[in-house]
Amino acid sequence: MKTHPLRSVLFVCLGNICRSPLAEGVFRSVLAAEGKDRGIHIDSAGTNGYHTGEAPDERSILAARQHGIDISDQRCRQLKAEDFVSFDLILGMDRANVAAIQDRRPANATAETGLFSEIALGEASQIPDPYCGTQADFERVYRMVLKASKGLSKRF
Numbered sequence: 357m358k359t360h361p362l363r364s365v366l367f368v369c370l371g372n373i374c375r376s377p378l379a380e381g382v383f384r385s386v387l388a389a390e391g392k393d394r395g396i397h398i399d400s401a402g403t404n405g406y407h408t409g410e411a412p413d414e415r416s417i418l419a420a421r422q423h424g425i426d427i428s429d430q431r432c433r434q435l436k437a438e439d440f441v442s443f444d445l446i447l448g449m450d451r452a453n454v455a456a457i458q459d460r461r462p463a464n465a466t467a468e469t470g471l472f473s474e475i476a477l478g479e480a481s482q483i484p485d486p487y488c489g490t491q492a493d494f495e496r497v498y499r500m501v502l503k504a505s506k507g508l509s510k511r512f
Contacts, residue, residue, distance in 0.1 A: 362444040362511050364397035367472065368457055369449040372402030372432040374487050375497055376449060377412035379472065381420050381427035382498065383505040392512050397443070403456035405434035413487065419494040423502075440465035445511075447472040450482035473500070476508035 367379035380400040387393040410432045411417070420427045439446060440462055446469045448454035454471050461469065473481045483500050486493035 363395060364443045365399075365445045365447065365508070365512075366435075366439055366443040366467075367398075367400040367447050367449070368403060368435055368453050369400075369483075370403055370453065370485060371407045371487075372400055372434070373407045373410065373413045374416050374485060374494070375483055375501070376400035376402065377427050377430045377432070378416045378420055378494075378498060379447075379449070379483075379501045379505065380430065381425045382423075382501045383508065385423075385425045386502070386505040386509050387512060390509055392509060396512060399443075400430065401433050401435040401439065403435055403453055403460075407432040408434055413494075415486070415491055415494040418491065419498040422495075423498065435460060437462045440467045443467045445469075445475070447475055447508075450484070472508075473504050476504040 367376040369375040377400050380398055384398050387396055412427050412430055417428050441464060446457055446467045448457050449472055457469050473479045483497060486497045
C-alpha cells in the first residue's frame with residue numbers, strides 16, 4: 357500500500373456502463389463536497405471493450421441524477437496497460453473484475469489494485485452488477501458506492 361497521499365483513482369467494472377461510471381461520478385462528488393477535489397484524477401474503465409465510446413447506462417445516469425450528480429458526459433473505455441502506471445489506485449467493483457485487472461497487470465505496473473469496498477472500507481463485500489435488474493438495483497448500487505466513496509476519500 358502506498359503511504360503518500362493518492363492523486364488518482366480508476367474505477368473498473370465489466371463494461372464501464374453501470375457501476376464504474378457511477379463510482380467515478382459519486383467519488384468526484386464526495387471529494388468536491390469535502391474540498392479535496394483539486395488535482396485529483398478520477399476515471400473509470402471496463403475490463404471488456406463492448407461499450408467503448410458509449411454513454412453510461414441510462415439507469416446509472418438516472419440514479420446519479422436523482423442525487424444531483426451528472427455522469428451523462430462520461431464515455432466508456434476499456435482498461436489499458438498505461439492505466440497501471442498512470443493511476444495510483446485501480447479498484448474493481450467485484451472479485452471477477454479484480455481478477456481481470458490482475459490478469460492485465462503489466463510488469464512495470466505501479467498502481468495499487470484491489471476490491472473497491474475492501475480498499476475503501478476494509479470490507480470484502482462486492483458491488484453487484486445491476487445491469488439485468490431494476491432501477492431499484494441501480495439505487496442500491498448508488499448507496500453502496502456512496503458509502504465506499506466516503507471511506508475512500510480518507511486516503512485522499
